[in-house]
Amino acid sequence: MGELRAKWKVNMYAWLLLLPSLIFLLLFTFYPVIQTFILSFHQADLGSPEPFFNGIDNYKQMVEDEVFWKVLTNNIWFAIGTVPTSVALALAMAMFANKALRGKSFIRTAYFYPTVVPMIAVANIWLFIYTPEYGALSHVMEWFGKGDMNWLGDQNNVMWAMIFMVIWKEAGYFMIFYLAGLQNISQELYESASMEGASSWTVFRRITFPLLMPTTMFVSIIAFTNSFKLVDHLVIMTKGGPDNASNLLLYYIYETAFSFWDQGMASALTIVMVVLLLLVAAFQFFGMDKKIHYN
Amino acid sequence: MLRKITTVGMYGLAVLWLFPLLWAVWTSFRPRELATSWSFSTDFTLDNFAKVWDAAPFDQYYINTFLIVTGILVAQMITATLAAYAFAKLQFWGKDVLFVLFLVQLMVPADILIFPNYNVLRDLSLLDTKIGIMLPYFASAFGVFLLRQTFKTIPHELEEAARMEGCSWFQILWRVYVPLAKPTYIAFGLVSVSYHWNNFMWPLIITNSVENRPLTVGLAIFAQSFETGAQWAEVSAATVMVIFPLLLAFLLFQRQFINSFIHSGVK
Numbered sequence: 001m002g003e004l005r006a007k008w009k010v011n012m013y014a015w016l017l018l019l020p021s022l023i024f025l026l027l028f029t030f031y032p033v034i035q036t037f038i039l040s041f042h043q044a045d046l047g048s049p050e051p052f053f054n055g056i057d058n059y060k061q062m063v064e065d066e067v068f069w070k071v072l073t074n075n076i077w078f079a080i081g082t083v084p085t086s087v088a089l090a091l092a093m094a095m096f097a098n099k100a101l102r103g104k105s106f107i108r109t110a111y112f113y114p115t116v117v118p119m120i121a122v123a124n125i126w127l128f129i130y131t132p133e134y135g136a137l138s139h140v141m142e143w144f145g146k147g148d149m150n151w152l153g154d155q156n157n158v159m160w161a162m163i164f165m166v167i168w169k170e171a172g173y174f175m176i177f178y179l180a181g182l183q184n185i186s187q188e189l190y191e192s193a194s195m196e197g198a199s200s201w202t203v204f205r206r207i208t209f210p211l212l213m214p215t216t217m218f219v220s221i222i223a224f225t226n227s228f229k230l231v232d233h234l235v236i237m238t239k240g241g242p243d244n245a246s247n248l249l250l251y252y253i254y255e256t257a258f259s260f261w262d263q264g265m266a267s268a269l270t271i272v273m274v275v276l277l278l279l280v281a282a283f284q285f286f287g288m289d290k291k292i293h294y295n
Numbered sequence: 296m297l298r299k300i301t302t303v304g305m306y307g308l309a310v311l312w313l314f315p316l317l318w319a320v321w322t323s324f325r326p327r328e329l330a331t332s333w334s335f336s337t338d339f340t341l342d343n344f345a346k347v348w349d350a351a352p353f354d355q356y357y358i359n360t361f362l363i364v365t366g367i368l369v370a371q372m373i374t375a376t377l378a379a380y381a382f383a384k385l386q387f388w389g390k391d392v393l394f395v396l397f398l399v400q401l402m403v404p405a406d407i408l409i410f411p412n413y414n415v416l417r418d419l420s421l422l423d424t425k426i427g428i429m430l431p432y433f434a435s436a437f438g439v440f441l442l443r444q445t446f447k448t449i450p451h452e453l454e455e456a457a458r459m460e461g462c463s464w465f466q467i468l469w470r471v472y473v474p475l476a477k478p479t480y481i482a483f484g485l486v487s488v489s490y491h492w493n494n495f496m497w498p499l500i501i502t503n504s505v506e507n508r509p510l511t512v513g514l515a516i517f518a519q520s521f522e523t524g525a526q527w528a529e530v531s532a533a534t535v536m537v538i539f540p541l542l543l544a545f546l547l548f549q550r551q552f553i554n555s556f557i558h559s560g561v562k
Contacts, residue, residue: 013464014387021378022393024434029400032411096305103306109549110309113316116545117538118493120511124518124534125319128527136318168312176553221401229406232495235515250407250496257410258500266410274403281402 033274040267051264058268068269070244071252074159078248079227081163082170087219089171091212094178112172119169123236126165127152130237152238155245162237162246166230174219181215182208221284228277249273316538323531343532347517350529352505353536356513363428363498363509364491370433371487372480378434379442380468384454400436406497413500425507428498432491438483445479446472485552492541510537 040058044051062068097108114122129136130151138148151161185208193203231251234240240247240255253273257266324339347353381387382394405412412431413422421427449472457467473480495511502508508516514537518530545552 010385011387014381014385014390017377017381017385018393020374021397021434021439024374024430025396025400025436028405028412028415028431028434029403029408030396032408032415033403035414036408036411092305093308096301105549107305107309108553109546110313112553113542113545114312116489116493116541117316118495118511118514118541120493120495120515121534121538122315124514124530125315128322128531129315129318134527136314168315172312179553225402225404229404232511235495235499236518250409253410254496254500257413263410270408270410273407277402277407278399 033271036267036270039264040271042264042267044263044267045265046261054264058264062265062268062272067244067247067252071247071249072272074245074247075228075249077159078163078166079224081159082166082227083220083223085163086167086171087174087216087223089167090174090219091178091216093171093175094182095208097175098179098182108175111175114169115173117169119230119232120236122165122169123233126161126233127237130161152246153242155242158238158242158246162233165233166227169230170223170226174223177215177219178212181212185211217284221281224280224284225277228273316542319531319538320535322528323535325528327526327528329528343528344536347529347533347536351513351517351533353510353513353533355505356508356510357540359425359507360492360509360511363425364488366425366429367432367491368484368487370429371435371438372484374434375438375442375483376468376473378439379446380472382439383443383446384451397436397439400434401440405431406494409496409500412497416501423502423504423507427501428507428509431497435483435487438487441479441483442476445476449475481551485548489541489545513537
């Protein structure tokens, strides 16, 4: 009997401890998702004073909406453009910052500082960098005798400009996780590798990279989530233009909800976003898990 | 040879990475009419900062941001500590399910739920309030997992010893676990502060008064009130002003910042 009581007590303690977090988690993650799921089957826009059930009309409309497909494709390209590059760069940065003989702290600071700069401030600075004629990039292009380019005004260039900027913003943040990961690799492994005369490439391929796999998985998930989350810059730089060439899913939700006030559609879009993120997370979690060597 | 090329390349990258900041700082001190020119001269001025300070209530924005960031941090520290202890040290009914529920928040963060959470805040009548900006972030799955990892490394013997001394459960948490996890708290605190200092979309949506607007939203409104490039110097000055406090803190505590991350065993 006493054992059962003790067990019950631990259960109660644990739930009480989790309660504060759980309340906010339910109120701002699970409840809103469920509400949104329901609202996504309703017509709820400026023309409908009371939302009414319209089945899968919003989803149907979404599938037929060219802008939706464009925005989704943009976001996928944005992820493909930013995630692998910034993660690879972060690894290179960490390995260098870990070993650099001179100016170690200067190097780390230079790589890392964009993380602590608000995206909205970044957008202001990079807007000036990308401005034709007067911008920094134009000046540099001039030195090389190249013609001027309108980076943000051209549909073909704007995505590249955004991808580059986001890599600049994020790589240093991911570097920190790799620095932490590098510290956890036992020095003995490297010593025995050097005794056997392994080349530095072999050491990287056989020791460093596999042992950093958990870090890579963690960082990739953050990077991927971020590629759907980072939209602040669009407000300042392009508003999703020209012709939606730089528009991303979350910004489209923002426009649909707060500019067009189409709540049913904004809900349907939000559901698509949530499903997408959960799918990729599940894929990364279960798919990559098997290949990882936990130390 | 290859090593040399890499070294030069990586230093080059550092310079490239620093360029946007240096350029913004440089421009913010330039006289207005020289802001867009690349000709070198020794003309520097503080006019831009004075103008910006007069043109928008940045002092109020600073206070708002400070209050929001502090409020979130304190709440997160409390909720995360309690939850992390439960996950790290207790066996209880429903643990796995709850763990997955927490994991979901990592995948679907509040930032993505701008529209649904707007509706929640409207129902709570908390639109355009500071507490409204803070509330969705009071629970942090990231913080919980980070602390759980640290608490797990703390040997159980310490807890038992404390219990022998007659410490209550709360005293154990407060005297044993919290002090030993200090580096993790610092790491998480720095991440949280820089994250919420920089947050923009959510406060943009739910605030519409000067009393509640944080720096980021204030900066965006200020920057967007200019249409042409003629005010670059002023926009740069405003941008530098907003960046400055956090950047300064980072430069001062750089070592702690990076080390605390490394030692907290973030993997």
